[in-house]
Amino acid sequence: MPLQPSSSAIHVYGSLDASTAIQNAPRTPMSVTIHPVALFSILDHYLRRTDKQDRVLGTLLGTRTDTGVEVRSSFAVLHSETSEQVAVDMDYHRTMYDLHHKVNSKEVIVGWYSTGSNLNTFSALIQNFYSQETAPHQAIHVALNTGVDDSEPAGIKAYFSAPVGVFPRPENCVFVPVPVELRFHDTERSGLDLLTSTATSPNSTSNQPLSDLEILEQSIQNVSDMLDRVLAYVRSVLAGEIKGDPALGRYLMDTLGASTDDLEKGGFNASLQDTLMISYLANLVRAQAEVSSRLALVTSA
Amino acid sequence: MSENNRSSLQVVSKILKHAREAPATSAHGLLLGLDLDGILEVSNSFPLPHHSGDEDDKSSKFAARYQASMLRSLKEVQADDSVVGFYQATTLGAFFHQNLVDTQAIHHDKLRHGGIVVVHDITQTARGNASFRAFRLTAAFLDAYKTSNFNTASLVSHRLTFSTIMEEVPLKIRTNPLLSSFLGSLSERYSTALSDSPPYAAADSALPPSFSVLDLGSAGLTKNLEQIAEALDSYRTEEGNLAYLSRQIARERSRADNYVMKRKEENITRVAQGQAPLPEEDVTRLFKIPAEPSRLESLLLLGQVDAYAKSLAGTASNGLVKMYAARAGSNV
Numbered sequence: 001m002p003l004q005p006s007s008s009a010i011h012v013y014g015s016l017d018a019s020t021a022i023q024n025a026p027r028t029p030m031s032v033t034i035h036p037v038a039l040f041s042i043l044d045h046y047l048r049r050t051d052k053q054d055r056v057l058g059t060l061l062g063t064r065t066d067t068g069v070e071v072r073s074s075f076a077v078l079h080s081e082t083s084e085q086v087a088v089d090m091d092y093h094r095t096m097y098d099l100h101h102k103v104n105s106k107e108v109i110v111g112w113y114s115t116g117s118n119l120n121t122f123s124a125l126i127q128n129f130y131s132q133e134t135a136p137h138q139a140i141h142v143a144l145n146t147g148v149d150d151s152e153p154a155g156i157k158a159y160f161s162a163p164v165g166v167f168p169r170p171e172n173c174v175f176v177p178v179p180v181e182l183r184f185h186d187t188e189r190s191g192l193d194l195l196t197s198t199a200t201s202p203n204s205t206s207n208q209p210l211s212d213l214e215i216l217e218q219s220i221q222n223v224s225d226m227l228d229r230v231l232a233y234v235r236s237v238l239a240g241e242i243k244g245d246p247a248l249g250r251y252l253m254d255t256l257g258a259s260t261d262d263l264e265k266g267g268f269n270a271s272l273q274d275t276l277m278i279s280y281l282a283n284l285v286r287a288q289a290e291v292s293s294r295l296a297l298v299t300s301a
Numbered sequence: 302m303s304e305n306n307r308s309s310l311q312v313v314s315k316i317l318k319h320a321r322e323a324p325a326t327s328a329h330g331l332l333l334g335l336d337l338d339g340i341l342e343v344s345n346s347f348p349l350p351h352h353s354g355d356e357d358d359k360s361s362k363f364a365a366r367y368q369a370s371m372l373r374s375l376k377e378v379q380a381d382d383s384v385v386g387f388y389q390a391t392t393l394g395a396f397f398h399q400n401l402v403d404t405q406a407i408h409h410d411k412l413r414h415g416g417i418v419v420v421h422d423i424t425q426t427a428r429g430n431a432s433f434r435a436f437r438l439t440a441a442f443l444d445a446y447k448t449s450n451f452n453t454a455s456l457v458s459h460r461l462t463f464s465t466i467m468e469e470v471p472l473k474i475r476t477n478p479l480l481s482s483f484l485g486s487l488s489e490r491y492s493t494a495l496s497d498s499p500p501y502a503a504a505d506s507a508l509p510p511s512f513s514v515l516d517l518g519s520a521g522l523t524k525n526l527e528q529i530a531e532a533l534d535s536y537r538t539e540e541g542n543l544a545y546l547s548r549q550i551a552r553e554r555s556r557a558d559n560y561v562m563k564r565k566e567e568n569i570t571r572v573a574q575g576q577a578p579l580p581e582e583d584v585t586r587l588f589k590i591p592a593e594p595s596r597l598e599s600l601l602l603l604g605q606v607d608a609y610a611k612s613l614a615g616t617a618s619n620g621l622v623k624m625y626a627a628r629a630g631s632n633v
Contacts, residue, residue, distance in 0.1 A: 037318045043480050044345070045378065073318070076378040092377060099371050103348045147482060154486045191317040191431040196484050198474045212619045215430045220626060268628055275624065278522060279617035285529060285610035289603050293462035296453070296596065 031068035032140055032158040033183035036192060038062075038074040038113075039156070042144050045076040046115050054081065057114040057126065059093055060142060061100060061107040069110050069140050070183065075100065077112075079126075086122040088129065109133050111140035117157060119143070121171050127161045128170035141175065156180055190215075312346045313433065313474060316388050316421050328390035331368065332419060333381045341417060344381045346388060347371055384408075386417040386435075393525055394612040395532070396420045396436075397463065397604035399597075405438055406446050417470055424521060424612070435472040442466045451600070452593035463604030522616060529609045536602040546594045557588040 038060060045056045057079055062071040075096045078089035097109060112130045114123070123141065130139035138160045147154025159175035184192065230252065237244040312332065330348040334341060349364055376382040386408060389401055401418065408416040417435045425432040438446070441459040445451060455461075476484070568578040 035318065037315055039483075040315075040480065043483060047477065047479055048378070078378060092374065095370065096374050099367065099374065102367060103350050146479060147486065148479070154483050188317045188426070190426050190428075191313055194431040194474065195313060195476065198476050212425070212428070212430050212615055213622065216619060216622060268624065272621070272624060275617050275620045278526070279614055279621070281526075282529075282610045282614035282617060285533075286607055286614065289463075289607040289610065293464075293600070293603055296600075297457050297460065297462065 029064075029067070029069045029138060029140060029160055029178055032071065032142070032178050032180045033068065034071045034142065034156065034158075034180060035062075035073065036182065036184055036188075038071050039144070039182075041074045041076070042113055042115065043146065046144075046146055055114050055116045055118070057088070057112055059097065059109055059130075060111045060113055060140070061097075061104075062110045063106060063108070064110065064137060071110060071140075071142065072107050073100070073104075074113055081122060086125060088126060090129075109139075110137075111142065113142040113144060115144050115146055117143045117145050119159075119175050123175070124161070124171050124173045127173060127175075131161065140178065142180070312343050312388075313431070315346050315348075316390070316419070316433075317426065317431070330388055331384050332386045332388055332417075333372075333375070333383060334385045335381060335383070336385055336412075341385050343385060343419070345375070347375075349387075384412065384416070386412070386419065388419040388421060390421050390423055392422070392424045393528060393609055394422055394425070395528070395605040395608040397466070397601040397608065399601060402438070402446075402466070402597075402601070405436075406443065409438060409443060419472070422612075428521070428616075433472060433474070435470040436467040437470055439465055439468050449595075451595040451597040453596065454593075456596055456600075461600065463600055463607060466600070466604065522613070522620075525609060525613045525616065529606065529613065532602060532606045532609055536599060536606055539599045539602055543594055543596065543599060546591065550591055550593065553588050553590045557590065560588070 042056075042058065045058060049056045056076060058074050058076040060071045061073045061075070062069060064070070077093045077096070080087050100107065109130070111134065112126060114126075127139060127141055130141075133139065141159045141161070143157045143159070145155050145157075158178045158180040160178055161173040161175055163172070164174045165172050233242075233248075234252075236242050316328075316330070328348065330346050332343045333345040333347070334343040336342075350367060372382045372384075387404060389396060405416070405418050408418075417437050420434050420436060422432040422434075441461060442465065445455050445459045445461060448455070564579060571578055
């Protein structure tokens with residue numbers, strides 16, 4: 001899912017020119033996807049920074065595909081920045097990577113993150129270091145704007161670097177933007193729903209566990225609201241208040257014209273009986289288990 | 302005790318990710334956070350390496366080393382580094398396992414306030430309801446566990462059934478303001494600058510609404526039923542073992558009793574005849590009465606059966622609601 005409004009900008013990638021490019025050289029990433037875990041870790045790290053730190057940075061772990069980079073997780077790395085120099089704790093970075101590698105061996109270093117969207121000489125130096133770590137692949141840089149400063153809205157940008165100048169030097173480089181998307185597995189979706197609903201609720205807390213029926217009720221409520229909205233739209237089109245959009249009409253037709261033949265042809269009763277049977281069975285098993293555990297406590301005396 | 306427990310956002314998503322990636326139900330890790338007398342604030346977590354049953358000594362040493370260096374590293378970047386419990390991924394709500402109980406019992410001794418275990422149900426999450434529950438061991442169970450005595454008498458005196466092994470602790474999910482605002486901007490709808498984009502792309506957001514809960518399919522039911530049958534089978538095997546052992550105990554005991562009785566009768570006759578009575582020997586040395594078997598395993602298995610059945614019942618009732626909803630929808 002895209003993180004920013006799609007813009008009219010086109011991302012152009014230099015084609016591999018046979019005369020200059022080394023054979024089998026890895027291609028530059030064309031897209032970056034980020035797992036929410038990485039985002040949340042970065043934000044947490046930002047919250048826990050010391051007063052002196054302006055921004056925080058850390059390593060991104062993930063996997064590479066042919067065309068893109070998938071960021072799966074991240075960890076914080078210590079660094080200090082003054083007006084003259086920047087220092088990144090490399091030992092720490094290595095230890096942390098080893099630790100992560102033990103648990104999840106599929107994830108490798110793909111790049112680094114920092115908060116704030118300020119790209120400067122230091123960024124180029126750090127980028128240079130991470131490029132060595134990820135060689136022969138390109139390191140990516142993810143700049144996460146936390147939205148704390150009023151000047152810039154919260155958002156995420158991803159870059160890879162290209163050398164610049166007649167004589168390439170580590171402190172000079174061009175950061176080329178790459179489109180970035182949020183990606184997670186379908187099964188994790190409900191977790192994110194839980195988080196967003198928590199974020200919007202008062203006090204930013206929510207109780208657990210929710211029963212399945214409550215969630216179902218919310219969903220059905222949601223669908224019914226949508227139907228109401230569509231109905232209102234269709235009515236106003238019919239009454240001639242708004243001009244109908246043919247594309248919208250098509251979508252509505254496709255969505256609402258779904259076949260329900262299967263349900264009508266006795267399928268409903270059959271599966272109703274199945275479901276009732278299962279429900280009965282489940283309750284029977286529970287009752288038996290309860291009785292059995294009580295009987296275990298009865299002494300023979 | 303009104304112990305409460307709050308998990309932060311980060312932990313939730315970390316557990317979700319780990320649980321999905323790890324094979325089967327082996328995902329477990331440590332919860333880090335603060336213990337604010339009565340309220341546990343879980344603020345971070347990290348996964349523990351997956352260990353396979355063998356070479357216990359080696360893997361436990363490895364895990365301990367891993368844990369220590371991870372904690373040290375986290376401390377360096379100002380993250381919370383005190384362990385407050387652990388998490389365990391499970392399927393279909395059946396989280397009663399010897400391992401879990403053992404780990405929690407160890408934690409109970411080590412941590413202030415005993416620590417908690419957060420159980421995350423993968424199947425329920427896949428169905429659209431991210432489920433996190435917090436548990437800790439009850440005092441009665443811990444008492445029995447300390448003496449590692451789970452025979453019938455002990456179960457009766459502690460009134461232990463599978464439902465009294467663990468007690469649930471209220472769990473709340475909390476987000477901090479920064480994350481809330483960030484999430485808010487993620488799920489916000491925005492319209493693109495492009496004028497000729499199709500309607501579905503015109504107003505998009507990073508987190509569009511999902512309706513996976515409304516899925517009518519009942520694919521999970523078969524697996525659930527299979528697992529109930531499996532759990533019942535292993536419960537029956539365990540019960541069979543227990544029955545065999547208790548028969549053996551009864552047999553040995555009656556033999557011992559017979560022996561004692563015989564000796565007494567003999568002594569009476571000997572005294573009557575004016576002879577010195579034979580010494581009453583220690584019967585325990587002559588007959589080996591096996592120790593009464595532990596019923597913990599069967600208790601846990603029964604708990605599993607109950608949990609499977611409970612989640613099956615839940616799914617079935619949900620399915621009913623969805624079916625009627627679908628029919629109502631199609632009849633309009």
